[in-house]
Amino acid sequence: LVLAWSTPSRAQAPRKKLVIGFAQTGAESEWRTANTESIKAAAKAAGHELKFSDAQQKQENQIKAIRSFISQKVDVIILAPLVTTGWDTVLREAKAAKIPVILESRNVVVKDPTTWTTFVGSDFVEEGRRAARWLVEHTKATQGDVNIVELQGTVGSDPAIDRKKGFEEVLKGHPRYKIIRSQTADFTRAKGKEVMEAFLKAEPGRIKVVYAHNDDMAIGAIQAIEESGLKPAKDVLVIGVDAVKGAFEAMMAGKMNVTVECNPLLGPQLMEAAAKAAAGEPLPRWIKSIEGVFPAEVAAKEFPNRKY
Numbered sequence: 001l002v003l004a005w006s007t008p009s010r011a012q013a014p015r016k017k018l019v020i021g022f023a024q025t026g027a028e029s030e031w032r033t034a035n036t037e038s039i040k041a042a043a044k045a046a047g048h049e050l051k052f053s054d055a056q057q058k059q060e061n062q063i064k065a066i067r068s069f070i071s072q073k074v075d076v077i078i079l080a081p082l083v084t085t086g087w088d089t090v091l092r093e094a095k096a097a098k099i100p101v102i103l104e105s106r107n108v109v110v111k112d113p114t115t116w117t118t119f120v121g122s123d124f125v126e127e128g129r130r131a132a133r134w135l136v137e138h139t140k141a142t143q144g145d146v147n148i149v150e151l152q153g154t155v156g157s158d159p160a161i162d163r164k165k166g167f168e169e170v171l172k173g174h175p176r177y178k179i180i181r182s183q184t185a186d187f188t189r190a191k192g193k194e195v196m197e198a199f200l201k202a203e204p205g206r207i208k209v210v211y212a213h214n215d216d217m218a219i220g221a222i223q224a225i226e227e228s229g230l231k232p233a234k235d236v237l238v239i240g241v242d243a244v245k246g247a248f249e250a251m252m253a254g255k256m257n258v259t260v261e262c263n264p265l266l267g268p269q270l271m272e273a274a275a276k277a278a279a280g281e282p283l284p285r286w287i288k289s290i291e292g293v294f295p296a297e298v299a300a301k302e303f304p305n306r307k308y
């Protein structure tokens with residue numbers, strides 16, 4: 001029998017109260033609102049001071065916010081990068097000021113990967129694959145071409161790039177599935193409706209499926225489908241990503257077929273990572289969310305358990 005001495009580990013030591021700067025993308029979706037609330041609540045529960053900046057979907061505002069956090073000498077910066085590129089200079093500035101930067105909900109592509117400490121968020125390529133696998137399975141008994149229109153997220157953003165990639169990767173092995181139109185709708189409901197209206201006009205009677213990179217755009221598309229006189233989820237299959245309550249409501253109303261989960265409730269993991277980063281403790285490069293797929297058949301049963 002080997003008895004281990006129970007000495008308090010660094011992880012168990014009382015954590016310092018931190019000043020954290022959080023550069024959020026904006027409030028473009030139901031998902032993003034839940035993400036902001038989760039981070040604010042977790043910071044409060046941990047006793048940290050959170051300096052919050054809403055960039056209103058503009059990268060230049062996020063860069064300004066990071067520079068302001070650096071000049072205020074915050075302990076940690078949390079960044080939800082709107083797009084993947086354009087961060088090299090400002091992240092180098094944060095590193096030079098010895099302020100750890102944690103990425104949340106979206107990733108970056110930079111020359112020096114040591115300018116950020118960890119990424120807390122989802123596997124977007126896998127989310128795209130899950131959406132495509134559901135589609136192939138759900139339509140396996142049908143015949144002929146399956147014409148798909150795609151509503152992409154914000155151009156140049158990590159989830160838009162990777163959800164497209166994963167979806168196409170699975171469909172490559174199934175030649176009858178064809179993406180006939182693909183355009184950004186910026187992750188918003190209003191643009192989802194607008195772009196879907198244009199797709200329906202351009203491809204009358206041809207569209208069998210809409211694959212939206214988030215649920216808000218899917219909900220906008222549902223409105224456009226209904227206004228065109230078609231039945232969403234029947235005449236046109238509707239696939240979304242996020243698994244927000246709005247998607248469950250649409251599924252329970254028989255208007256949406258499936259949503260692929262993307263968890264926005266990252267606050268507690270981020271606070272843990274911030275404490276470790278501030279203490280100079282090692283962190284994994286990726287703290288990955290564990291997620292599922294919710295088809296309409298399970299929506300009513302799952303709805304009461306949903307937290308966002």
Ligand code: AHR
Pocket residue numbers: 028029030031032105106159187213214215241242262
């Ligand atoms: O980065 C995550 C994505 O951003 C969510 O899927 C989308 O709804 C949000 O705007």
